[in-house]
Amino acid sequence: QQLGREHQGITLRGSAELVAEFFSYGINSILYQRGIYPPETFTRVQKYGLTLLVTTDPELANYLNNVTEQMKEWLYKCIVQRLVVVISSIESSEVLERWQFDIECDKTAKDDNGPREKSQKAIQDEIRSVIRQITATVTFLPLLESACAFDLLIYTDKDLAVPEKWEESGPQFIANSEEVRLRSFTTTIHKVNTTVAYKKDPAP
Amino acid sequence: MNRAPRSGWESGGCPVAGRTPRNGRRVWKVRWWEAGGARRSRLWPGRWARLTAPARRTMAQFLFEADLHGLLKLDTPIPNAPPARWQRKAKESGPGPSPVGVSPMKPANRSHSSSKTPSKTPGKSGSKIQSTPTKAGGDRYIPNRSTMQMEMANFLLTKENDPAEESPTKKEQQKAWAVNLNGFDVEEAKILRLSGKPQNAPEGYQNNLKVLYSQKMTPGSSRKNSRYIPSMPDRILDAPEIRNDYYLNLIDWSSQNFLAVALDNSVYLWNHASGEIIQLLQMEQPDVYISSVSWIKEGNYLAVGTSSAEVQLWDIQQQKRLRNMTSHCARVGTLSWNSYILSSGARTGHIHHHDVRVAEHHVATLAGHTQEVCGLKWSLDGRYLASGGNDNLVNVWPCTQGGGGDFAPVQTFTQHQGAVKAVAWCPWQMNVLATGGGTSDRHIRIWNVCSGACLSSVDAHSQVCSILWSTNYKEFISGHGFAQNQLVIWKYPTMTKVAELQGHTARILNLTMSPDGTTVASAAADETLRLWRCFEMDPIKKKEKEKANSAKSSIIHQSIR
Numbered sequence: 001q002q003l004g005r006e007h008q009g010i011t012l013r014g015s016a017e018l019v020a021e022f023f024s025y026g027i028n029s030i031l032y033q034r035g036i037y038p039p040e041t042f043t044r045v046q047k048y049g050l051t052l053l054v055t056t057d058p059e060l061a062n063y064l065n066n067v068t069e070q071m072k073e074w075l076y077k078c079i080v081q082r083l084v085v086v087i088s089s090i091e092s093s094e095v096l097e098r099w100q101f102d103i104e105c106d107k108t109a110k111d112d113n114g115p116r117e118k119s120q121k122a123i124q125d126e127i128r129s130v131i132r133q134i135t136a137t138v139t140f141l142p143l144l145e146s147a148c149a150f151d152l153l154i155y156t157d158k159d160l161a162v163p164e165k166w167e168e169s170g171p172q173f174i175a176n177s178e179e180v181r182l183r184s185f186t187t188t189i190h191k192v193n194t195t196v197a198y199k200k201d202p203a204p
Numbered sequence: 205m206n207r208a209p210r211s212g213w214e215s216g217g218c219p220v221a222g223r224t225p226r227n228g229r230r231v232w233k234v235r236w237w238e239a240g241g242a243r244r245s246r247l248w249p250g251r252w253a254r255l256t257a258p259a260r261r262t263m264a265q266f267l268f269e270a271d272l273h274g275l276l277k278l279d280t281p282i283p284n285a286p287p288a289r290w291q292r293k294a295k296e297s298g299p300g301p302s303p304v305g306v307s308p309m310k311p312a313n314r315s316h317s318s319s320k321t322p323s324k325t326p327g328k329s330g331s332k333i334q335s336t337p338t339k340a341g342g343d344r345y346i347p348n349r350s351t352m353q354m355e356m357a358n359f360l361l362t363k364e365n366d367p368a369e370e371s372p373t374k375k376e377q378q379k380a381w382a383v384n385l386n387g388f389d390v391e392e393a394k395i396l397r398l399s400g401k402p403q404n405a406p407e408g409y410q411n412n413l414k415v416l417y418s419q420k421m422t423p424g425s426s427r428k429n430s431r432y433i434p435s436m437p438d439r440i441l442d443a444p445e446i447r448n449d450y451y452l453n454l455i456d457w458s459s460q461n462f463l464a465v466a467l468d469n470s471v472y473l474w475n476h477a478s479g480e481i482i483q484l485l486q487m488e489q490p491d492v493y494i495s496s497v498s499w500i501k502e503g504n505y506l507a508v509g510t511s512s513a514e515v516q517l518w519d520i521q522q523q524k525r526l527r528n529m530t531s532h533c534a535r536v537g538t539l540s541w542n543s544y545i546l547s548s549g550a551r552t553g554h555i556h557h558h559d560v561r562v563a564e565h566h567v568a569t570l571a572g573h574t575q576e577v578c579g580l581k582w583s584l585d586g587r588y589l590a591s592g593g594n595d596n597l598v599n600v601w602p603c604t605q606g607g608g609g610d611f612a613p614v615q616t617f618t619q620h621q622g623a624v625k626a627v628a629w630c631p632w633q634m635n636v637l638a639t640g641g642g643t644s645d646r647h648i649r650i651w652n653v654c655s656g657a658c659l660s661s662v663d664a665h666s667q668v669c670s671i672l673w674s675t676n677y678k679e680f681i682s683g684h685g686f687a688q689n690q691l692v693i694w695k696y697p698t699m700t701k702v703a704e705l706q707g708h709t710a711r712i713l714n715l716t717m718s719p720d721g722t723t724v725a726s727a728a729a730d731e732t733l734r735l736w737r738c739f740e741m742d743p744i745k746k747k748e749k750e751k752a753n754s755a756k757s758s759i760i761h762q763s764i765r
Contacts, residue, residue, distance in 0.1 A: 051621070156394060
């Protein structure tokens with residue numbers, strides 16, 4: 001079915017789906033690589049020409065599904081600006097790592113209904129590079145010593161009505177952080193930039 | 205602090221502020237030297253004060269003058285003043301600490317950020333009143349600085365003076381700052397959080413990575429191996445200036461028992477039998493280093509890949525360069541021979557086949573990797589070429605071109621989550637390939653390249669740099685990095701650990717095997733080469749093997765006749 005899509009070009013709905021899908025796999029990868037959940041609760045799937053790990057834990061899968069569905073809707077309406085994965089220590093509630101996905105939406109796509117020219121393959125290649133980079137970050141990110149929990153924050157337009165199951169929150173920045181910018185990818189309608197901020201090691 | 209106003213200059217009121225301390229507030233005078241006093245020394249013991257930064261800037265001049273006057277006018281000594289430095293020192297050397305606590309001269313007391321300014325109305329006070337005893341960081345005016353809301357106090361005090369309406373440009377400016385700080389326009393966006401977080405990982409679950417990186421010694425596996433494997437290396441050779449780059453392949457052992465080692469820009473040959481060392485070559489251009497070495501099967505020619513994208517061919521007997529083949533555009537990190545075809549993998553991800561017998565050496569290009577090719581091995585029968593790259597892919601290429609004249613991989617394995625440098629073919633089973641992943645992956649996988657199935661996978665808990673199959677035993681050995689920098693011998697196909705060889709103090713970069721298959725040489729970032737005699741054949745078994753080999757050859761002889 002993918003071949004068919006390739007010829008059709010990218011529509012707003014298609015782009016929203018692609019980006020939401022990327023977030024789902026990206027968040028799963030982060031949870032696996034950073035060891036937030038036990039590795040044996042993850043299973044391998046083929047996606048983007050890579051072997052990715054997704055969770056088998058039903059509660060977590062359900063939670064992520066809710067987020068993905070909501071993101072799809074908001075991306076379609078072009079009202080979401082940012083998705084943040086906050087990793088904090090359970091004991092001290094201190095934020096240790098912050099993965100930030102900035103979304104730039106081309107709002108003119110809402111008006112013109114014609115699909116945009118960009119091959120599915122090109123987008124997949126770009127997404128693949130980003131996911132590989134996320135995997136490779138384990139080589140430089142500081143070890144998460146204590147047990148950690150994660151939080152998902154979404155930055156939306158101010159006048160959005162808060163749907164049920166969601167609540168307002170603060171940005172949860174890291175004090176004294178080191179930031180690394182990863183690759184970005186674009187579907188020509190949505191552009192996603194990825195950065196990871198982590199707590200700087202206290203000077204010895 | 206609700207202390208009664210003291211006598212002396214304090215009760216007399218501050219000539220600067222024109223206020224008295226009866227309302228309970230302290231009065232301040234600018235520190236002499238801060239006001240730009242010519243002498244950077246304390247004129248009067250204990251007389252010091254603080255001002256907010258902006259106030260200080262504007263009022264410094266005025267205060268300085270006033271202070272001077274005040275100092276000159278003073279009649280009575282200051283009672284209860286903090287002791288002079290010399291007094292304090294004397295006390296410190298004597299019994300007990302100073303009763304007043306920290307001296308005002310200590311930097312901890314200096315708060316350049318803010319303080320209560322004397323010129324503001326006394327009614328507004330945002331600071332908390334402290335009655336706790338003095339601690340470090342505090343002083344007799346502000347005993348516990350950290351609980352003071354200095355910024356808040358200053359804000360409340362100074363905002364009275366700010367114009368009520370802000371000019372539009374100022375508003376723009378502030379908005380720009382807010383966007384800069386927060387990363388988005390606070391007025392325009394809000395942050396939402398999905399409530400009802402899922403269950404956290406179960407109690408007692410320790411982060412996998414922590415276990416990985418804090419591993420010390422793995423408990424001795426129940427070793428039922430019948431042979432003795434020495435835990436110490438046979439020999440340790442010095443390898444100064446060896447490049448600590450995971451992606452290079454700097455050692456190779458020839459069938460003539462010469463070990464070639466590339467140390468930065470030179471290649472040295474070590475004769476295992478005699479122990480002699482020869483420097484074969486040294487790069488002439490500055491800043492060019494050797495990135496790979498590989499012996500031809502016969503052991504008389506050595507292929508050398510450089511960081512300047514050249515592939516050179518050297519004759520060992522004459523110690524002369526025979527060919528300099530340029531076809532790549534980036535450094536050549538890995539080489540592999542298949543009789544007269546030399547394959548080279550470069551940083552661009554391309555693999556070139558060179559026919560070293562002809563002038564037009566570049567006979568084929570294999571484009572299957574998007575990042576540096578770090579692992580490259582022809583199978584022993586010459587039918588397949590396996591390549592591993594920094595893009596986490598393993599490609600298996602056929603020796604002949606497909607229908608369209610292009611080389612396409614017969615298999616591509618994506619399961620590794622890290623760079624694949626360790627690539628090795630099984631000598632006793634056809635079509636079986638072993639691969640190992642880098643830091644992000646740490647797994648060793650065994651594949652059948654015909655079916656594409658992953659026969660087994662094992663977590664090695666550490667970056668895998670190289671895998672070598674043994675010809676004497678049904679085992680293979682892998683080299684690792686952080687944290688133990690060890691070599692592990694695994695039994696195949698059960699994938700159990702036979703032995704772990706420790707000794708290197710930095711990550712292992714490459715492994716190579718001696719021609720008789722008994723010794724493995726490991727090069728590591730600790731600038732040593734260690735030779736481990738781990739696959740020594742039992743003498744009885746050796747004789748049996750030789751008999752079997754000779755029997756085979758004699759049968760063939762008979763048939764040919």
